[in-house]
Amino acid sequence: MRFFEYEARELVKRAGIPVTDYGFATTAQEAREIAVRIGEPVVIKSQVLTGGRMKAGGVQFADTPDEAAAKAEHVLGLEINGHMPRGVLVDPKARVKQEYYAGVVWDGIRKQPVMLFSDMGGIDIEEVAEAHPDHVGRGHFSNILPLSEHQAKEVIASVGVTGRQLNRLVPILTALARMFVERDMTLAEINPLGELEDGSFVALDAHMDMENEARPRQAAVLDELGVGEEETRQAREATEFELAGEAVDGMDHRGVAGNVTEFDGDLGLVIGAGGGSLTLFDAVRAHGGRPANYCEIGGNPSVRKACGLAKLVLQKPGVDKIAVMMSIVSNTRVDIVARGVIKACLELGYDPAEKISIFRIPGAWEEEGFKILERYGVRYADRSTSLHDAARLAVEGAPA
Amino acid sequence: MSILIDETTTFIVQGITGREAVNLTRECLDYGRGAQVVGGVTPGRKGRDVHGVPVFDTVDQAVAHHGRPIDGSVVTVPPAFTKDAVFEAIENGVKLVVIVTERIPRRDVAEMVELAALRAGASSAPTAWASSFPTSSRWAASAARPGTPPSPTRAGPSGSSRARAA
Numbered sequence: 271m272r273f274f275e276y277e278a279r280e281l282v283k284r285a286g287i288p289v290t291d292y293g294f295a296t297t298a299q300e301a302r303e304i305a306v307r308i309g310e311p312v313v314i315k316s317q318v319l320t321g322g323r324m325k326a327g328g329v330q331f332a333d334t335p336d337e338a339a340a341k342a343e344h345v346l347g348l349e350i351n352g353h354m355p356r357g358v359l360v361d362p363k364a365r366v367k368q369e370y371y372a373g374v375v376w377d378g379i380r381k382q383p384v385m386l387f388s389d390m391g392g393i394d395i396e397e398v399a400e401a402h403p404d405h406v407g408r409g410h411f412s413n414i415l416p417l418s419e420h421q422a423k424e425v426i427a428s429v430g431v432t433g434r435q436l437n438r439l440v441p442i443l444t445a446l447a448r449m450f451v452e453r454d455m456t457l458a459e460i461n462p463l464g465e466l467e468d469g470s471f472v473a474l475d476a477h478m479d480m481e482n483e484a485r486p487r488q489a490a491v492l493d494e495l496g497v498g499e500e501e502t503r504q505a506r507e508a509t510e511f512e513l514a515g516e517a518v519d520g521m522d523h524r525g526v527a528g529n530v531t532e533f534d535g536d537l538g539l540v541i542g543a544g545g546g547s548l549t550l551f552d553a554v555r556a557h558g559g560r561p562a563n564y565c566e567i568g569g570n571p572s573v574r575k576a577c578g579l580a581k582l583v584l585q586k587p588g589v590d591k592i593a594v595m596m597s598i599v600s601n602t603r604v605d606i607v608a609r610g611v612i613k614a615c616l617e618l619g620y621d622p623a624e625k626i627s628i629f630r631i632p633g634a635w636e637e638e639g640f641k642i643l644e645r646y647g648v649r650y651a652d653r654s655t656s657l658h659d660a661a662r663l664a665v666e667g668a669p670a
Numbered sequence: 671m672s673i674l675i676d677e678t679t680t681f682i683v684q685g686i687t688g689r690e691a692v693n694l695t696r697e698c699l700d701y702g703r704g705a706q707v708v709g710g711v712t713p714g715r716k717g718r719d720v721h722g723v724p725v726f727d728t729v730d731q732a733v734a735h736h737g738r739p740i741d742g743s744v745v746t747v748p749p750a751f752t753k754d755a756v757f758e759a760i761e762n763g764v765k766l767v768v769i770v771t772e773r774i775p776r777r778d779v780a781e782m783v784e785l786a787a788l789r790a791g792a793s794s795a796p797t798a799w800a801s802s803f804p805t806s807s808r809w810a811a812s813a814a815r816p817g818t819p820p821s822p823t824r825a826g827p828s829g830s831s832r833a834r835a836a
Contacts, residue, residue, distance in 0.1 A: 381780050413780040414788075454777050484775040487750070526772055569772045570690060601690050601770055634697065 271480045271503040274317045276359045277495045278476035282460060285449035287442050288472045290364055296357040301342030304360040305335040311363040314341045318353040319503065326350040364474060366464040371395050372443050373459030374450040382410045385425045385447050391462035405429050411447060419444045438471055454484030511586060515565065518578035525571030525602065527579040535560025537664065538583035538592035540611060542567030546597035553661030562589045570602045576610025584618055584625060591627040593664030598653055604631045604639030612646050623647035627667055630660035674766055677703060681742035682732050684755045686710025686720050691746040696721050708736045729762040742766040753778040760789050
């Protein structure tokens with residue numbers, strides 16, 4: 271889950287890292303008041319969850335409060351890559367001597383966080399790593415052992431930073447790393463981290479990404495930041511169809527039947543189990559099928575949720591049939607999913623035998639499940655039919 | 671991934687009194703010659719039993735009751751408590767942990783994996799990491815069904831003995 275810059279900066283501030291005396295405004299008048307308070311030239315920055323703000327004109331400079339209000343007015347109405355801004359950040363135009371980069375990212379291969387540091391800030395760290403690998407310091411740290419300052423010191427010193435700069439930077443990178451862990455981040459970066467004329471350091475921009483699964487336990491801080499529970503903060507806004515999928519999954523706490531992503535095909539998918547969703551989705555496409563959606567079932571959802579998900583997919587305009595497929599299930603019960611999808615067809619006035627192109631879920635309680643499917647004449651397959659073949663059957667449709 | 675368990679593997683079920691775990695325990699006991707489910711753990715439920723399997727408050731109590739180290743644990747507790755349950759298993763000498771729970775925060779999983787590595791010899795198979803570990807269903811199936819090779823066509827709680835029609 272991505273944060274807006276003004277939220278990320280608040281998190282940086284709470285971690286004890288110095289920030290500028292910025293303010294967040296949703297109207298031109300508020301922007302003017304912040305500029306008055308700051309009392310010096312300001313930068314007006316569009317608050318959108320997309321890159322390329324500068325290029326799109328979403329970052330403007332203003333010397334006076336009146337100018338700040340005018341520029342804010344303009345930026346607030348400026349759409350960037352299809353996103354309307356949440357507001358603007360009004361920031362003092364800092365006199366920066368040098369820009370640094372401080373970041374912590376998740377290394378999925380090592381399964382540990384890694385601290386990153388560069389004395390070449392203000393540009394993407396990927397670019398620096400490519401062009402000047404000796405200017406990027408890296409250091410993994412433990413998920414369970416206490417993080418010590420010397421670890422940050424080694425990372426910073428590895429790019430040749432020494433003296434007073436080194437000693438001032440160590441607490442900043444350490445604090446960022448601790449915040450990363452404490453807040454369940456997958457990305458936390460300060461770029462640029464500015465060294466001012468007086469030798470002090472201040473965060474001038476920040477990017478943060480929090481792991482979705484951790485949202486419940488981070489509820490207090492999210493609430494304080496004003497992040498609504500309904501905000502998905504994905505790369506694009508959720509569609510109505512996807513939101514309806516979330517609602518299905520939220521009907522009760524039993525299992526998963528949701529995580530719906532909308533596509534524009536005609537084959538509805540009710541799929542899942544231990545990577546099965548991705549495998550099946552790819553297999554359907556490999557056979558020339560055009561999925562209407564992606565979704566995930568697992569963890570033994572209730573009949574109600576399985577039914578709700580199937581109904582949602584069946585009702586999607588353009589969907590002719592649904593394919594109900596999973597890899598071999600152990601705790602999700604085949605009979606419960608079978609009951610759910612058949613119920614969905616019946617409640618919508620459809621013949622399950624017509625609407626379900628293939629049911630391929632082997633595993634727990636399959637005997638009971640297959641009996642139900644037989645009663646309604648639904649074509650099904652057991653584990654002797656591979657996921658690949660099941661996807662082919664789903665794409666080809668019922669045999670003549 | 672080689673076969674990690676067989677019909678002699680002893681294991682416990684953490685969260686054994688939960689809805690899913692009760693079913694899982696029954697399936698394990700019914701399978702083949704019967705799995706070696708030597709105990710279950712649900713804090714506060716000591717003294718009960720689930721299909722004849724004694725329930726304890728702690729893993730330590732389960733190990734003491736068994737009288738020697740327990741090989742594995744199937745963890746079925748809710749996501750917020752999974753990390754502690756896995757830590758408890760690892761710190762009590764369990765060498766193989768299968769986690770059925772979904773939606774465990776990544777940081778918690780990372781801590782489990784790292785602790786398992788620190789206590790060399792222990793390994794775990796979290797659901798959330800199906801891409802880097804065998805899938806939970808396969809592992810749960812193999813753990814739950816000692817004696818069944820965890821092959822894609824055979825592993826699964828309903829086993830090959832059940833009737834099938836296609």
